[in-house]
Amino acid sequence: MSVTRIATRYAKSLIELAVEQGKLAKVSTDVQALASAATNRDLQLMLKSPVISADRKNSALNALFGKQMDSLTMAYLTLLVNKGREGYLPEIAAEFVSQYRTLQKITTVKIISAAPLSEGVVSDLKSRLLKSGITNPNLEIESSIDPELVGGFVLEFDNKRYDASVASKLAELKSEFNKNLYIKEF
Numbered sequence: 001m002s003v004t005r006i007a008t009r010y011a012k013s014l015i016e017l018a019v020e021q022g023k024l025a026k027v028s029t030d031v032q033a034l035a036s037a038a039t040n041r042d043l044q045l046m047l048k049s050p051v052i053s054a055d056r057k058n059s060a061l062n063a064l065f066g067k068q069m070d071s072l073t074m075a076y077l078t079l080l081v082n083k084g085r086e087g088y089l090p091e092i093a094a095e096f097v098s099q100y101r102t103l104q105k106i107t108t109v110k111i112i113s114a115a116p117l118s119e120g121v122v123s124d125l126k127s128r129l130l131k132s133g134i135t136n137p138n139l140e141i142e143s144s145i146d147p148e149l150v151g152g153f154v155l156e157f158d159n160k161r162y163d164a165s166v167a168s169k170l171a172e173l174k175s176e177f178n179k180n181l182y183i184k185e186f
Contacts, residue, residue, distance in 0.1 A: 004091075006085060006088050006091070007091040007094070007095040010080070010085060010092045010095075011092050011093075011095035011096035011098075011099050014027065014031070014076055014092075014096060015096065015099050015100060015103065018072060023070055023072050026070045026072075027072055028097075030065075031093050031097065032093070033068075033069070034065070035090065035093035035094060037064070037065075038089050038090040039090070044090070047087050054082055057086060058077075061077050061081070080092070105136040105137060105138055106136060106138040107138065107139055107140070107158060108140045108142060108157060109125075109126075109139055109140070109156070110143075110156040110157065111141060111143045111144070112143075112144050112149065112154040112156070113145060113152070114145070114149040115145065115147075116143075117143060122141060125155070135157060135158070148167060149166065150167045151165065151166035152164045152165040152168075154168075
């Protein structure tokens with residue numbers, strides 16, 4: 001079975017169980033913390049190690065996360081370890097976050113700009129996106145800086161990209177000038 005299929009099935013089952021028990025918000029917070037923790041190389045190696053027994057992995061995970069995470073999340077981690085799927089934790093967590101965003105109708109918009117944007121500009125962009133109706137009503141804005149854009153900005157969301165950068169406009173102009181058939185070389 002492919003990793004994507006495994007991640008999708010396990011994430012879906014956790015979301016359904018969390019909704020059923022009324023713990024979706026807490027479990028979502030826990031899974032985001034797990035996704036962040038799973039980037040730790042030592043934790044990755046421990047989870048993927050065939051030498052370490054399931055009991056030792058469960059006790060290590062319980063020691064690491066048992067006090068701050070919900071009992072449902074901990075039971076789910078135990079299930080993953082007992083089924084031998086603990087090595088897929090980063091993929092399952094990423095898929096869970098994706099499914100959670102879809103369920104909660106959250107759109108993440110990435111704004112890449114040449115210079116830091118003021119709060120007013122960001123809130124104006126957010127209100128324009130909401131008015132347009134092309135995003136979900138719940139918006140999360142992520143900003144980043146790319147000086148190579150020269151000026152302007154790039155918006156990315158839902159596999160769409162709106163490029164209003166100066167670098168993009170300059171590239172378009174260069175392409176148009178290169179296509180100019182009326183200029184004769186001397």
